[in-house]
Amino acid sequence: MQLELFVNYVYGIKMKIYNVLDLALKHNGEYVLGSADLHTHACYFIYGVLNPGEKGRPIKPGKGHEEIIFLVQGEVLLRRDTQTFSLKQGQAFYLKGEETYLMDNSGKGDAVYVVSGGHSEGHLH
Numbered sequence: 001m002q003l004e005l006f007v008n009y010v011y012g013i014k015m016k017i018y019n020v021l022d023l024a025l026k027h028n029g030e031y032v033l034g035s036a037d038l039h040t041h042a043c044y045f046i047y048g049v050l051n052p053g054e055k056g057r058p059i060k061p062g063k064g065h066e067e068i069i070f071l072v073q074g075e076v077l078l079r080r081d082t083q084t085f086s087l088k089q090g091q092a093f094y095l096k097g098e099e100t101y102l103m104d105n106s107g108k109g110d111a112v113y114v115v116s117g118g119h120s121e122g123h124l125h
Helices: 020-026
Strands: 004-008 014-018 030-033 043-050 057-059 065-073 075-080 083-088 092-096 101-105 111-119
Touching: 020 030, 020 043, 043 101, 075 111, 101 111
Parallel strands: none
Antiparallel strands: 004 014, 030 043, 043 111, 057 101, 065 092, 065 111, 075 083, 075 101
8 A cells, every 4th residue: 555655746846645545544534644744733634534324533623723624425414512413525614623523424335524724823832
């Protein structure tokens, strides 16, 4: 399994390409492409896969962070306290700080999502 690949462009620019699907599958269905790989704390990207019937995947930006969560494939339920929301392929939602939802795969196939996150204004590690 090839987890990352270097590509050289004609102009000598080196770009690192990550196979986030393989990385997610190797790390229990979710992989954070962030400071360990990118050597920056400014932003991060998460790729996740929920198997059919899988429940309880926590979605939580954490103190000083904001995230946009986009459902690439499938259908999920988002649960928080007494609230339940349905998210379908092509839809997204936004979370900030300690807001937490649990994600359940409510479809018959895999649910694939991506998260784009970064620091809230004025937050530093």
